[in-house]
Amino acid sequence: xxxxxxxxxxxSFFLILPSCRPSGSAPAESTLEAGDPLPVRGLxxxxxxxxxxxxxxxxxxEELVPxxxxxxxxxxxxxYAYESHPELRxxxxxxxxxxxxxxxxCRKHDIRLVPQINLLGHQSWAKTxxxxxxxxxxxxxxxxxxxxxxxxxxxxxxxxxxxxxPLHPEVHDVVFAVVDEVCDAFGADAFHAGMDEVxxxxxxECPRCHDKDKAELFAGEVTLIHDHLAxxxxxxxxxxxxxIDGRTTGIGEWEASYNDTWPAIDLIPKDVFICDWxxxxxxxxxxYFALKGFPVATCxxxxxxxxxxxxADQRRFRRQSAPAAAERFQGYIHTIWSGNAxxxxxxxxxxxxxxxxxxxxxxxxxxxxxxxxxxxxVIQTFRQMP
Numbered sequence: 001x002x003x004x005x006x007x008x009x010x011x012s013f014f015l016i017l018p019s020c021r022p023s024g025s026a027p028a029e030s031t032l033e034a035g036d037p038l039p040v041r042g043l044x045x046x047x048x049x050x051x052x053x054x055x056x057x058x059x060x061x062e063e064l065v066p067x068x069x070x071x072x073x074x075x076x077x078x079x080y081a082y083e084s085h086p087e088l089r090x091x092x093x094x095x096x097x098x099x100x101x102x103x104x105x106c107r108k109h110d111i112r113l114v115p116q117i118n119l120l121g122h123q124s125w126a127k128t129x130x131x132x133x134x135x136x137x138x139x140x141x142x143x144x145x146x147x148x149x150x151x152x153x154x155x156x157x158x159x160x161x162x163x164x165x166p167l168h169p170e171v172h173d174v175v176f177a178v179v180d181e182v183c184d185a186f187g188a189d190a191f192h193a194g195m196d197e198v199x200x201x202x203x204x205e206c207p208r209c210h211d212k213d214k215a216e217l218f219a220g221e222v223t224l225i226h227d228h229l230a231x232x233x234x235x236x237x238x239x240x241x242x243x244i245d246g247r248t249t250g251i252g253e254w255e256a257s258y259n260d261t262w263p264a265i266d267l268i269p270k271d272v273f274i275c276d277w278x279x280x281x282x283x284x285x286x287x288y289f290a291l292k293g294f295p296v297a298t299c300x301x302x303x304x305x306x307x308x309x310x311x312a313d314q315r316r317f318r319r320q321s322a323p324a325a326a327e328r329f330q331g332y333i334h335t336i337w338s339g340n341a342x343x344x345x346x347x348x349x350x351x352x353x354x355x356x357x358x359x360x361x362x363x364x365x366x367x368x369x370x371x372x373x374x375x376x377x378v379i380q381t382f383r384q385m386p
Contacts, residue, residue: 037386038314040297040331042071043375044116044192044275047079048340050098057105059344065109067382071333072106073192073237075116076182078131084177088131099185107187114237115182116192119175120221121199124162126150132164132174139164139171142203163200166221167208176228189234190273193225196239199259214260218242219267226269237273240296244285251283265292275299275333282309287317290328297330302370304377307334311381334378336371347372 043064048056060072078090080099106113123133123140127150133140141163150159164171183191195218202214209217226236243265246256255278256262270293276286277299289296298314300307310332317329336343350372 037068038311038318038331040071040333041067041069041382042073042297042331042333043069043336044073044299044333045075045336045343046338046340047074047076047094047102047115049079049092050094051092052341052344053094053098053101055344056340057101059347060105060111061109063347063379064111067379068385069382070110071112071114073114073116073333074102074186075118077117080178080182080185082178082181084181085135085174087135088174088178090131096185103187112190113186113188114190114192115186115188116194117179117182118194119164119179119225120166120193120195120201120218121163121197122161122194123164129162133162136171136174139168139174141165141200141206141209144205145200158199160197160199163198165206165208166201166217166224167206167212172224172228179225179228180232183229183232183234190237191229191234192237192275193222194239195222196241196277197254198242198261199253201259201261215263215267218261219264222264222268222272226272235271235273236269237275239299240274240276240285240289243268243274244288249283249285251278251285255279255283256285265289270294273297273330277301277335278310279303279306282306282313284313286314286329290317290321290325293328295328295330297333299333299335300374300378301335301337302374304374307332307374307378308381311378332378334375336375338371343372346370347375351376 064072076094078088079093080089081093081095082088103113105111118130123130124147127147129147137143145157145159145162147159147162149157153160164175179191179193182188198218202209202212202217204210222236222238229236241255242257242261244251244256245262246252246258249256252258272294274289274294274296276289276296278285279301280303282298282300286296286298298310300310314329314331318326321329338346350370
């Protein structure tokens with residue numbers, strides 16, 4: 001199976017990249033012209049708290065709109081005043097009225113607004129257990145591992161983030177209720193379920209999952225969420241790392257899978273939108289997803305050079321691929337992982353820097369890995385694109 005995965009990935013490069021095609025082979029003609037814009041220009045960021053809505057809306061209107069962003073993924077998680085499960089609310093959550101202000105601005109500028117709640121994994125962070133497992137500890141995939149005992153990675157219990165058990169008979173009653181509620185509030189035609197960095201799955205201590213194939217467990221959860229959303233005409237979006245073989249590709253256990261979830265790529269519906277994130281290198285796995293039949297966007301973070309290369313690669317893939325594959329390369333989504341207010345503080349500080357660095361020493365002293373600087377580079381690039 002691993003050898004087959006590697007061959008498929010290698011084949012994807014031969015089919016997609018002219019420089020990699022065997023000598024004498026002719027590239028298939030695409031219906032896309034060189035100047036065609038990317039279908040998706042997105043930003044994934046934490047939803048603001050109520051006190052930060054005005055500033056965030058100004059950021060969207062003055063920074064994202066002129067750069068032709070057309071997708072905004074808001075990481076809501078428990079920052080919403082859920083009526084179906086009020087016990088899961090964060091302190092001072094967004095209200096439906098708050099959300100409607102964001103919805104109105106996005107509709108005004110034709111920005112697709114997609115809420116995100118982290119499902120399956122990311123149910124904790126460091127020593128903090130998030131709302132779902134805090135209120136429903138019976139859903140925990142491995143309850144013997146205590147977040148209060150967390151130590152920095154790597155640690156003996158391999159605790160990065162907790163997961164819920166996808167086979168617990170009651171977990172989806174809760175999960176789907178909040179998913180439906182937040183999608184209704186956002187008027188959303190899509191939902192982002194996260195599902196990245198799932199390290200705990202099919203654990204020995206789980207009475208339901210311990211003897212199950214991890215790829216089938218992961219695929220089953222993706223499919224269940226997909227089918228639930230599809231009943232109301234909504235698309236599922238997920239991060240793509242658990243669908244990549246981290247060992248064969250050499251990508252590793254963070255941006256790809258070491259715990260054997262990757263064969264799930266052949267078990268999930270082909271209309272799941274894959275957000276293919278790579279932060280240290282512009283790895284070309286978007287070609288793999290496209291040739292497997294999925295719509296895919298590449299996602300960058302804090303390295304400006306990598307982000308701009310990812311944008312260039314997506315445009316090149318669209319120009320130089322066979323028509324069926326070309327349409328699956330959807331574009332680029334920039335990701336922000338700090339708090340919304342904290343990020344905006346840094347973004348405007350960097351944007352308003354005066355004077356700009358002039359000498360070589362000044363340029364070298366500026367941070368090279370910075371999400372705000374990277375987003376500024378992406379915005380400048382998008383402004384120059386058709």
